[in-house]
Amino acid sequence: MSRTAWNRSASTLLQNEHVELHPVSESDREPLRRIAFDERIWTYFVSRVETDADFDAFFDAMLADQDSGKRAVYVIVDKGSGEVAGSSSYGNLAEADGRLEIGWSWLGVNFQGKGINRWAKYLLLRHAFDVMGAERVEFKTDILNAQARAGLRKTGAYEEGVLRSFNPMPEGRRRDAVYYSVLRAEWPSVQDQLGRLGRAVNPSA
Template identity: 30%
Template sequence: MNIPTLENNRVKLTLLDLSNYKNLESIAKEEDLIFYSPSDISTPEKLRDYVQAAVDGYYHKTTIPFIIYDKEKETYAGSTRFGLMNRKNKLLHIGWTWVGHDFQGTGLNSNIKFLMLKYVFETLEFEKIEFRIDERNNKSRRAVEKLGATLEGILRKDTLMNDDFRRSTCCYGILKEEWPNIKATVFKAF
């Protein structure tokens, strides 16, 4: 599988693996960083397990995990990934995204999503991207809505969280034919 490096003047996304994940240990400890995720990255061991699962998915061709490097701040900022890749149906999910609190609200995430969307629609030529978000996570829901994603439905109580809460998951999507307009409007500055 070709390992893409996605990069612009603000951010660089490279393959996240067991050789570089330790650059994220201090960020992973931040409180409430992935509160709405069923994952746990709160200790170095749990972060390593999280990365190992992502690497396993990469070798099974179902994920491409990225480590995020903020070029403006000249430091690592977090992680994101393409997941649940379905090459036959040309569909994948963008998610598992977390960036440290110091990077939130700085425009970093818009740059990340632009690079990822552009790669999926223009290089891979996939037909659809999905985002799955905890119904309670209004901040992330607003962020994907600002990207032009459409709420397609809510899966009721479909995911068991670490605290035994059963979350409902909002399913958002962007279609390939919607990308040119989104690129020209939402991402016109890029």
């Protein structure tokens, strides 16, 4: 698979005073493994991590997608503790259309509710719009994932609609996927909103 300019520029170090996002590498396997084994993380994920074999297959797919340019996979580090907190990715990179997706996101349960997800989204959106020159950034989630849907709306992402019976889930049901987006013209207000939300969680920011 040939790499486009986006494939190259998507994978880089992103950071602020709260979080660091770095491209995934083999050295991240064990730090991520240590936080992956809680079933609550995977309730709305399209795969499950229940065993070491599950995790290794999951992590190997992260490395393979990163290597091929299919995704730009990031590992999220909480700067407050210095610990690996989870992962997120750019995917569905459609450079000719100015469009990409942020997703494949998860955090260890001890890192949830601390503003880490919001700061990670802030950095990924900022890089997508300000460096890569994206015109549209997409998100999608399970229609049943009320927490993720509320979080996306709170950041200012626009809820576009439901794609019914989008994909199978491990428990056998077919997921209805809800799409959200942020457009270039909307990014300044979304940026302000994410900054306010982050400072509400981290008052010293």
